Each structure stands twice: as C-alpha cells, then as structure tokens.
Amino acid sequence: MIKVGHYFHYVIAHFGYIGIMIVLMLGIVGMPIPDELLLTYIGYQISTGGMSYPIAFVFSLIGAITGISISYLLGVKLGLPFLRKVGPTIHITDKRMEQTKTLFSKLGPAVLFICYFIPGVRHVAAFLAGANTYGWKKFAVYAYSGAFVWIFTFLAIGNYLGENWMMMKQYMDKYRAFFIVTFIFLICLLTFSWYYQQKKK
Numbered sequence: 001m002i003k004v005g006h007y008f009h010y011v012i013a014h015f016g017y018i019g020i021m022i023v024l025m026l027g028i029v030g031m032p033i034p035d036e037l038l039l040t041y042i043g044y045q046i047s048t049g050g051m052s053y054p055i056a057f058v059f060s061l062i063g064a065i066t067g068i069s070i071s072y073l074l075g076v077k078l079g080l081p082f083l084r085k086v087g088p089t090i091h092i093t094d095k096r097m098e099q100t101k102t103l104f105s106k107l108g109p110a111v112l113f114i115c116y117f118i119p120g121v122r123h124v125a126a127f128l129a130g131a132n133t134y135g136w137k138k139f140a141v142y143a144y145s146g147a148f149v150w151i152f153t154f155l156a157i158g159n160y161l162g163e164n165w166m167m168m169k170q171y172m173d174k175y176r177a178f179f180i181v182t183f184i185f186l187i188c189l190l191t192f193s194w195y196y197q198q199k200k201k
Helices: 002-029 035-047 053-090 094-117 122-131 136-164 167-200
Strands: none
Touching: 002 035, 002 053, 002 122, 035 053, 035 136, 053 094, 053 122, 053 136, 094 122, 094 136, 122 136
16 A cells, blocks of 8 residues: 555656546556545645645546546447457456446446446446447436546545545445445436436426
8 A cells, every 4th residue: 555655646746637637547448547546645635735626626537537538439439349359458357347237237327427436347337338339428428427426525535534545445445345335226216216207297
C-alpha cells in the first residue's frame, strides 16, 4: 500500500491534474490501475488543501468519460472477437465477460451506471454495449452519470478518511461483495419504481 501511495504521489507531483485524467482513462480502458484508490488518494489531497476539489473533479470526470467512451467505440468497431483476443492480456477473462452479460440481461443499460463500482465489470460493460449496438445517447446517459456518481463517492471517502485514506483498500477487500449486492438492489429498486411510474402515466 505504501508503494501505491508513492506511485500516486509521483503521478500527481510530476503531471498534476493531467496525470489524474490520463491514469483514470487508462484504468477504465482496462489497464491494471486501482482507480478507486487513486480517487480516494485525490480526496485525501483535497482534504489537506494540496489539490482543488472542482479542478480535481473535472479532470477525473474527463478521464473516466474518455476511458469508457474509448471502450464503447472499440466495441462498436472491433466487436467481441477483439475483446476475447486481447482480454487475457489485461485480465479480462471469459468468466468476467459472462458475468457482465448476465448483468446486462437482468438490469439492461443500468449496468453502465453501476459498472464503475465493480472492478473488472467496468472494463467490459462499455465494450459489450458497443458490440451489442447500444445507441450512443443511451450509452452516454447511463455511463456518464455513473462516472459522475463514482468519482463524487470516492473523492468524498478520501476527503473523509484523510490521512487514513489507505484504509479504503481494507474496506474494499472485506466488504466489496456486500456493497455490490446492496448497490445492485438499489438500482433495481429505482429502475422498477421508474418503470412503474411511467406505466401509470
């Protein structure tokens, strides 16, 4: 964890907000980067006054949106054969792809919103959306709003934890399954409520 902290410190010290944008973009595309920990560390830096919250948020959002848009466009242009070919090199397995497909079959485009909170799935969801010819507007609404909530959440956590930001790794490892199930349940509940209201109208 100390090495991770040093890595984040190096990126921010040498490349500033641009570095945050690039690292998050690469993480979303599929590089093995602990995106949640990076955002938590940025939140910690904000708490110390080392970074500006509005600027950090904007550059983080640009990075996440750019990364997931690249994944979507790769899905549109290259399709599933490409993902199956290069997936293993960036730790995207057939099992992970099947899990993501299952989520799509149950939740529809809402997966693009929650995928950020499920490491591995966020690397696949946008690609599958593109490969399955999801329209750009539908993709953007869910994926970009999800990026907004994801970034806000982890910046807030880092700001709250302060110097103890590295504890986030322990919480993620210990309670990840619980948070994922709870989050999916809430999304299902909200989606059902929305459809019910639309049906009544």
